[in-house]
Amino acid sequence: MTEQSIYRRFQQSARIHADRIAIRGDAGDLSYTALEQASRDLGRALMACGIERGDRIAIWGVNSAPWAMAALGIQAAGGTLVPIGTRLRGREAEGILNDAGARIVFCDEKFGSFNYVEALLERDIPTLEVIVVLDGGGDGQGKVISLSALRARAGQVSEDALDQRIAQATGDDIIDIIFTSGTTGKPKGVPMTSAQSLFACDVQRDDIAFFTQDDVFAVTYPFAHNAGYRAGWQVSVLNGVKIIPVSTFEPGELLRMIEREKLTFMPLAPPIAQGIIDHPDRIGTDMTSVRLVATGGTTIPVRQVEELRDAFGPGTVVQTGYGLTETAGSVTTTLPGDAPEVVAKTVGRALACLDVKIVGPDHQELPVGEVGEIAVRGPQVLKGYYNNPEATASAFTSDGFFLTGDAGWVDEKGNYSITDRIKDMYLVGGFNCYPAEIEGMMQGIPGVARVAVIGVDDQRLGQVGRAFIVKAPDAQLTEEAVIAWCRKEMANYKVPRSVRFIDALPLNATGKVAKIELRGID
Template identity: 90%
Template sequence: MTDQSIYRRFQQSARIHADRIAIRTSSGDLSYSGLESASRDLGRALLALGIERGDRIAIWGVNSAQWTVAALGIQAAGGTLVPIGTRLRGREAEGILNDAGARIVFCDEQFGSFNFVEALLERNIPTLETIVILDGGSASEGKVISLDALRSKAAAVSEEALDQRIAQAAGDDIVDIIFTSGTTGKPKGVPMTSAQSLFACDVQRDEIAFLTPDDIFAVTYPFAHNAGYRAGWQVSVLNGVRVIPVSTFEPTDLLHMIEAEKLTFMPLAPPIAQAIIDHPDRSKIDLSSVRLVATGGTTIPVRQVEELRDVFGAGTVVQTGYGLTETAGSVTTTLPGDAPEIVARTVGRALKSLDVKIVGPDHQELPVGEVGEIAVRGPQVLKGYYKNPEATAAAFTADGFFLTGDAGWVDEHGNYSITDRIKDMYLVGGFNCYPAEIEGMIQGLPGVARVAVIGVDDQRLGQVGRAFIVKSPNADLTEESVIAWCRKEMANYKVPRSVRFIDALPLNATGKVAKVELRAMD
């Protein structure tokens, strides 16, 4: 039987690929043997602090080699990793840390103008004993210590003691708890076992990314989110892939990184993909090493898929898919060879390991082509929210399917389309309106670079649509011209009654439009 310990599986990979580069950063390379050694040092240091199996330890920092070392060190010590997104601020982090009962937080000292350490010290987190600065020097003060100071504690614990802790790891251990974004309410903790995490990583390798040790993977999604963590650096280090952490996005730097590092796999949120397409120096740079571009997370136009294939070469696969924190990653994916229309307008077919269906309000399966809620069941689906029995009870059908909260439909070929979040749907005079469907149509209007649609209150109809549009350069669009175009292209109840032009859509850390921010705009 395959070992179901996440850390022991990493150790196997580290031994096979010992001299290969595991992580490359601007400050130097870390080999697989070096990554294992560094993570073991941190594991021993955590044991010296009294960490027991299952203790929750958080990481709040940007993508970096230290982030990965800390995560592996936590797993070596038998702890449970709690990643926190860097876009969150003190009050939000406080809520997650208190819900998780975290004893330790690894964090950057500062990123931009935001000071993570100060934000933590200002909050009331009774369980928090130690703050470890990932990117700091050797100074220590009170509960705040540097990474070097933590490492120095490893000397008090033998290698044999750590080996004993690693040997105790089991497939049903909770190895991480990722908290949902909280876009529709308070964030909920999603615990994943070691066995589930490994299963999800294997699916990512075999059915989605087709990773081999020859791959060089620039992880542009945040390490604190499933796309950058389990489907990013974790699946990579389990399989001998070279990881390049990307903490900030600058189109010129990313283009030159592709050429210099011979990147093979690029996950790109649609706005980042478009920035590369539009870059004035793009044609001067060799991008031929890229074999797979994964994009998605929001509506993308067919022309962007076609342009990406032109930019990276006809042999490059452009892929979209659909996944959730609650499913440890992907639920569906498009496949190599899919037409641009399939890639842009659907999220592909269900993974082989999952049962997926569309259900109505009574949880009964709906026919092909009919819109309902996407429900999923399988080995990588969460078993229940962390210490939240009420949310758990509401999230599952009687036959064990997880209710995703996403509205969608499936065609006769098994391709799923996401119409929107169930809670983002709005009613116009009694008709259901799904913003993603309307956005997809407006995306076809020349001059529209990006679009997002929300429902706003209306005295006569209950709600009506409002479109937020980012114009393409030199586009000559007005509110009147957009509405007039929509009246020709879609049913009257779907036509937005107002249009707002903005410089950029607000995005969350994984590139999805933050509609809660749009709703706060006038």
């Protein structure tokens, strides 16, 4: 694995692609030269603030050019980036910042009605010295300063001093710590080295997205998540790709963006993909520039894959895959030419750089077709959770495989299927039920647009299934009809005992169903 630092690789890319557009900003496009200069200014400014190699610096904001500028500035100064999801609130951010010991936070001033700056000032974060507002605010004198005020401090540190700091970086430096979503407990910090991040970016370029400098990438996943960060803007700036940050998901605007920007690569969570498919403006929109649509993150019906291929045209590949924060990105991927059934019902084959297997409770490998826990080993897999030896000890097998917590199986062709999170599995009268498997079958019910299943307590059987359904437009569905369909199509223990019809499924920032919120709906 390379010992080169990720920032030096970015510098090489900036020199090769100097005048090409790197990223679309609110105030206009930034060339690669301009993006490098902005990051160098911020790196010097951070050094002026006393930032040393390895100091943790957080970013809490929506996808934007200043977000990427700040991240690259942190890396230039030798700091460790701690991204925070925009949907988190003050108490949640406080926990992450205190766990990380962050000294500086870059943040938006507001997102909708939520004020990030006020939320930070209200919390008890002893290590926090400076709040830098990405989109305004602050005079440069107090604790809260603007991005421009911070950048003005660059003059206090010479270019030579920054170059010396950049030269000190190695592939073993911790480049970022992404905290897991916390859906299964307290968020855990996942540190990645510069070498691991570079390796993951190269795999994303060569084996998954096939990026070239001619690509125009609409980064729809949040910059704070691995899918929008390492597999999003970061891999892009290392390879001369033009980045279009996306933070809103109105289907009509996305359609206009495709035509206006001549997008070539577009990740779409299934609900957003369906919104584009159903939008009345789609028919008159030229979408032929798009060569690859990446979807997934949750159960998708075969018909959606077919509709996406029809909507974008025969030249567009529809792809899905499986990855984790702990693996710095993808573990598996489907490939061009895979049938819609493969894209919809599996997450594709394991990447050549990784060892992947299905294990039982004793961590022994299970036969083809048998459901167990997915375990993975390889150069881009985390070495251990941040300051959490207990979680680290329980996360690995004796032969060094990381236990993902995801239940799945592999077929005779090497395609993996995710049945669910191990902790989302529930027992009905002693039988294992995997919600994703049941959801996949229920997508075949006429009139079902989306469905999610959870286990709820039952006095007789311990637990039983409950389905939450979003109806397709004009669909006439009843609880009785849904349960009757399920009784005909699946084993009795898998049949949901109750159905709730809702307007929309609650989603997290990467498009996965937030089942913890469903548990609060009676």
